[in-house]
Amino acid sequence: MREVAIVGIGQTPVEEHWDISLRELAAKAVLNAMDDAGAEDVDALYVGNMLSGILTNQENLGALIAECVGLSGIEAVKIEAACGSAAAAFRQAVLGVASGMIDSAVAVGVEKLTEMSGRATTHGLATASDGDYEMAIGLSFVAINALLMRRYMHEYGWEKNDFAPFVINAHRNAAHNPNAMFQNQINQEQYNLAKVVADPINLLDSSPIGDGAAAVLVVPAEDADKYDGQVITVAACEIGTDTIALDNREDPLWLKGVERSTAKAFRTAGVRHQDIDLFEVHDAFSIITALSLEACGFAEKGQALRMANDESIGLKGKLPLTTMGGLKGRGHPVGATGLYQIVEAATQLRGDAPDALQIDAPNCVMAQNIGGSGANVITSILKRRD
Amino acid sequence: MREVAIVGIGQTPVEEHWDISLRELAAKAVLNAMDDAGAEDVDALYVGNMLSGILTNQENLGALIAECVGLSGIEAVKIEAACGSAAAAFRQAVLGVASGMIDSAVAVGVEKLTEMSGRATTHGLATASDGDYEMAIGLSFVAINALLMRRYMHEYGWEKNDFAPFVINAHRNAAHNPNAMFQNQINQEQYNLAKVVADPINLLDSSPIGDGAAAVLVVPAEDADKYDGQVITVAACEIGTDTIALDNREDPLWLKGVERSTAKAFRTAGVRHQDIDLFEVHDAFSIITALSLEACGFAEKGQALRMANDESIGLKGKLPLTTMGGLKGRGHPVGATGLYQIVEAATQLRGDAPDALQIDAPNCVMAQNIGGSGANVITSILKRRD
Numbered sequence: 001m002r003e004v005a006i007v008g009i010g011q012t013p014v015e016e017h018w019d020i021s022l023r024e025l026a027a028k029a030v031l032n033a034m035d036d037a038g039a040e041d042v043d044a045l046y047v048g049n050m051l052s053g054i055l056t057n058q059e060n061l062g063a064l065i066a067e068c069v070g071l072s073g074i075e076a077v078k079i080e081a082a083c084g085s086a087a088a089a090f091r092q093a094v095l096g097v098a099s100g101m102i103d104s105a106v107a108v109g110v111e112k113l114t115e116m117s118g119r120a121t122t123h124g125l126a127t128a129s130d131g132d133y134e135m136a137i138g139l140s141f142v143a144i145n146a147l148l149m150r151r152y153m154h155e156y157g158w159e160k161n162d163f164a165p166f167v168i169n170a171h172r173n174a175a176h177n178p179n180a181m182f183q184n185q186i187n188q189e190q191y192n193l194a195k196v197v198a199d200p201i202n203l204l205d206s207s208p209i210g211d212g213a214a215a216v217l218v219v220p221a222e223d224a225d226k227y228d229g230q231v232i233t234v235a236a237c238e239i240g241t242d243t244i245a246l247d248n249r250e251d252p253l254w255l256k257g258v259e260r261s262t263a264k265a266f267r268t269a270g271v272r273h274q275d276i277d278l279f280e281v282h283d284a285f286s287i288i289t290a291l292s293l294e295a296c297g298f299a300e301k302g303q304a305l306r307m308a309n310d311e312s313i314g315l316k317g318k319l320p321l322t323t324m325g326g327l328k329g330r331g332h333p334v335g336a337t338g339l340y341q342i343v344e345a346a347t348q349l350r351g352d353a354p355d356a357l358q359i360d361a362p363n364c365v366m367a368q369n370i371g372g373s374g375a376n377v378i379t380s381i382l383k384r385r386d
Numbered sequence: 387m388r389e390v391a392i393v394g395i396g397q398t399p400v401e402e403h404w405d406i407s408l409r410e411l412a413a414k415a416v417l418n419a420m421d422d423a424g425a426e427d428v429d430a431l432y433v434g435n436m437l438s439g440i441l442t443n444q445e446n447l448g449a450l451i452a453e454c455v456g457l458s459g460i461e462a463v464k465i466e467a468a469c470g471s472a473a474a475a476f477r478q479a480v481l482g483v484a485s486g487m488i489d490s491a492v493a494v495g496v497e498k499l500t501e502m503s504g505r506a507t508t509h510g511l512a513t514a515s516d517g518d519y520e521m522a523i524g525l526s527f528v529a530i531n532a533l534l535m536r537r538y539m540h541e542y543g544w545e546k547n548d549f550a551p552f553v554i555n556a557h558r559n560a561a562h563n564p565n566a567m568f569q570n571q572i573n574q575e576q577y578n579l580a581k582v583v584a585d586p587i588n589l590l591d592s593s594p595i596g597d598g599a600a601a602v603l604v605v606p607a608e609d610a611d612k613y614d615g616q617v618i619t620v621a622a623c624e625i626g627t628d629t630i631a632l633d634n635r636e637d638p639l640w641l642k643g644v645e646r647s648t649a650k651a652f653r654t655a656g657v658r659h660q661d662i663d664l665f666e667v668h669d670a671f672s673i674i675t676a677l678s679l680e681a682c683g684f685a686e687k688g689q690a691l692r693m694a695n696d697e698s699i700g701l702k703g704k705l706p707l708t709t710m711g712g713l714k715g716r717g718h719p720v721g722a723t724g725l726y727q728i729v730e731a732a733t734q735l736r737g738d739a740p741d742a743l744q745i746d747a748p749n750c751v752m753a754q755n756i757g758g759s760g761a762n763v764i765t766s767i768l769k770r771r772d
Contacts, residue, residue: 001486021518044625053439053466053510058517060468063627063643063761067634073646075625076762077474078466080439082446088463092478099485100387124439131444132407239430239461241449248453257449260459375449376462 001098004234006382007227008037008106008217009343014181014331016114017211022056023068026110029213029339030069033106037217038228043102045069045076048089048109050335051124052078055116065108075102080335081239082128083284084371085109086214087338087378091237093218103223108215109336121209125334128372130245142206142285144246144373146198149287152253153200156302160200163286164191165308167204170283170322173315174329176356179340181210181331205286210331214339216346224385232346235269235364236381244375253302255374258295262368265379269364273297276381277362278320278348280341282370283327292368315359323348323357338369342380349384387484390620392768393613394423394492394603395729400567400717402500403597408442409454412496415599415725416455419492423603424614429488431455431462434475434495436721438464440510441502451494461488466721467625468514469670470757471495472600473724473764477623479604489609494601495722507595511720514758516631528592528671530632530759532584535673538639539586542688546586549672550577551694553590556669556708559701560715562742565726567596567717591672596717600725602732610771618732621655621750622767630761639688641760644681648754651765655750659683662767663748664706664734666727668756669713678754701745709734709743724755728766735770 010032017025026047034042047061058064062076081088086109096102113121125141126134134144153160168187174180186204194202217229224231240260246252266272279298283289290304298319299307307313313321324330324344327337345365347353367380396418403411412433420428433447444450448462467474472495482488499507511527512520520530539546554573560566572590580588603615610617626646632638652658665684669675676690684705685693693699699707710716710730713723731751733739753766 023518050445051439053437053513056517057509057513057521059436059466059513060470060630060757060761062467063758064516064630066627067629072629073627073642075477076627077478077625080445080464080466081448084446091461092463092481095478095482095485095487098487099481101481101484123443127439127443127445130450131442132409135443239463241452241459241462243453243458244446244450256459371446372449375446 002100003221004094004097004218005221005224006216006232006234006346007219007224007229008033008039009346010036011179011214011340011343012212013179014210014212014333022052022058022110022112023064025112025211026065026108026213027068029215030106030108033215033217036229039217041071042104042106042217044074044096044105046089046092046105046107047078048086048335048338049078049111050080050082050085051111054124055120056112081376082371083334084338084369084376084378085335087369087380090216090339090342090380091239091378094234094237097218097220104217104219106215106217107339108213109339110213111333111335112211113209113333114211133245142198142201145285145287146201148252148373149200152287155253158305161192162305163205164188166283166286166289167191167328169313170326170328173323173357174325176354177324177330180325180329181208182329201285207284207327207332210333212331212333212336214336214343216339216342230350231385232349233383233385235383236265238264238268239378240264241376242374244372246373253291255291255295257374257377258292261377261379262296265381269381271364271381275364276366278323278359278365280345280367281321282368283322284332315357320359323359338378341367341369345382349382388486389607390480390483390604391607391610392602392618392620392732393605393610393615394419394425395732396422397565397600397726397729398598399565400596400598400719408438408444408496408498409450411498411597412451412494412599413454415601416492416494419601419603422615425603427457428490428492428603430460430482430491432475432478432491432493433464434472434721434724435464435497436466436468436471437497437510441506442498467762468757469720470724470755470762470764471721473755473766476725476728476766477625477764480620480623483604483606490603490605492601492603493725494599495725496599497719497721498597499595499719500597519631528584528587531671531673532587534638534759535586538673541639544691547574547578548691549591550574552669552672552675553577553714555699556712556714559709559743560711562740563710563716566711566715567594568715587671593670593713593718596719598717598719598722600722600729602725602728616736617771618735619769619771621769622651624650624654624765626650626763628760630758632759639677641677641681643760643763644678647763647765648682651767655767657750657767661750662705662752664709664745664751666731666753667707668754669708670718701743706745709745724764727753727755731768735768
């Protein structure tokens with residue numbers, strides 16, 4: 001198989017994009033990525049998206065977006081894996097280029113969540129849970145995560161406010177990211193006073209929905225120098241899954257999909273935990289940050305909150321997390337999020353992050369995108385090319 | 387890249403499956419395909435589906451179905467390209483195995499369309515059209531195809547009943563396919579009297595919606611002999627696209643996506659028109675059969691209806707069409723259809739079709755699955771292994 005490289009990246013700010021349509025939003029990110037690479041065309045387009053059918057009455061986004069960027073005719077499909085859709089689209093682009101059957105591919109994640117009522121969006125997001133066994137009994141997606149958080153606190157004796165440092169860290173970084181939805185810092189007191197959404201999850205534990213699109217252009221590593229963009233090597237992009245319904249898991253506090261996906265990615269990339277210079281974790285809810293760190297092997301079971309301090313997760317810490325604000329601060333346009341993470345990881349490797357956010361010369365970074373409460377997990381490991 | 391082979395096939399009958407859920411329906415086809423190959427596990431699962439989010443409140447089908455077949459943990463995603471979703475999932479499975487990163491993959495197409503009201507289903511199907519420029523002005527998907535059919539009759543001087551032989555042929559074959567939804571033959575008089583759905587399209591021009599699932603197991607050709615199933619070579623599986631909205635096309639009567647997809651597939655497989663022993667055409671509406679034959683190069687522009695006779699399209703004709711009943715007779719569970727076509731094509735190559743339907747020793751067969759009115763076209767060419 002061929003080694004694969006990222007030669008172009010693009011994104012739109014995450015916000016409420018009421019002035020442009022879904023296709024135009026995606027097109028902006030695709031054209032930014034192609035422009036970054038100096039590419040005029042590509043062989044294939046993989047669109048990550050979760051809710052365009054339910055919220056925008058539009059399927060077949062592949063053909064739609066290909067036309068909108070002036071590339072009607074090329075291979076183009078949509079990939080869906082709930083909130084993991086964008087990184088799953090990235091995985092397909094990598095497979096296509098690795099196979100030798102495609103010589104260049106754009107993966108774009110796009111989502112518009114703010115045009116419909118909150119109720120419609122909440123309904124849409126619940127389709128990431130098990131429709132027959134969770135949604136049917138009235139559990140919203142937040143409620144499912146609230147059950148996890150409550151159980152975690154009960155099992156390991158943590159207090160609610162022990163989760164705050166993850167959120168404070170994310171907002172502190174988002175404040176310097178011009179593409180982030182929230183550019184305000186928060187403190188412990190604000191966290192303590194935040195309105196409860198689904199007890200014990202409060203508003204600041206929850207990543208905000210938003211509209212946005214992010215894209216990368218991937219090519220065979222051997223062709224990468226033909227493009228303008230600074231080259232990033234895709235050392236691994238691997239998928240692991242788990243049951244969707246929590247009650248089908250042996251231990252709901254152990255994300256097997258995360259464990260599997262991480263193990264595969266580490267094996268493919270030939271790296272160990274200590275090699276990872278920063279981690280774009282899927283902080284959809286602060287409980288998911290904690291559970292991910294544990295199932296990835298960065299923390300002992302039940303002990304991830306011990307890492308919730310600046311020496312561990314801050315920009316100068318041992319394992320910087322959510323360096324551009326994460327889902328919490330940058331925003332979580334669900335089917336686009338995985339590619340925001342990959343674009344941000346690539347930006348850090350290039351040394352192109354805003355000064356206040358740039359990690360000191362990272363060599364190897366990890367991004368993990370999750371669909372459902374750990375049901376579909378895509379782990380990407382990117383490296384700076386020597 | 388590695389050559390890819392099909393070693394297992396599975397399907398459920400197309401009908402109104404009110405007694406089992408979406409996941410169980412898909413699981414039946416997956417397990418049938420694995421059983422056919424004698425495989426106990428696979429590396430990856432690609433699910434083709436269009437409307438599970440809108441009609442069944444369920445996304446993330448990859449993880450859901452992987453669990454349901456006892457393979458929770460494996461790589462699994464959903465691929466969507468409207469009515470072309472299943473063959474697009476097959477394409478991803480082929481890319482994955484060709485890349486060397488995946489050693490075995492099941493592609494399954496699944497759809498349940500009959501549980502909701504006809505109105506909900508009509509709304510869902512319309513998301514295959516352009517939401518902003520077609521659906522928004524009230525065009526249903528049938529109405530879009532009716533515009534095409536009317537224009538074709540006007541432009542080339544054909545009468546409505548000239549389309550009948552395509553439909554009669556499909557039903558004649560479906561009558562012998564135990565998995566077909568309609569097992570009744572029809573005649574010209576019935577066609578002439580059929581109720582109009584969207585003038586000039588009548589009920590017998592339209593393929594019926596239905597529930598169903600079909601699956602194949604693909605592996606590297608070099609490993610194929612380790613499996614039980616009779617081996618079929620995947621000579622090509624290629625995607626071409628076009629605009630979704632008809633008004634954006636230079637000539638609405640010329641399906642550029644079909645032309646592109648077919649040309650790519652012929653090039654990849656190294657075959658010409660005369661090499662194709664049978665063609666599973668995407669006969670969603672009889673006008674689409676005609677336009678496809680022309681854009682594929684099997685008929686001159688405006689002249690496909692000249693082929694609509696037994697010497698051309700019958701089981702002993704020059705280019706047998708819809709040999710198991712096609713979308714019209716077997717039924718059209720939209721996101722599953724492409725894999726029904728591939729399973730049927732493989733069945734013919736194996737010599738395992740019902741006696742009344744078996745083509746005499748075919749060597750090279752073609753299946754074409756279309757999403758939208760020609761917006762996303764996936765052409766597969768399968769060969770018997772020598």
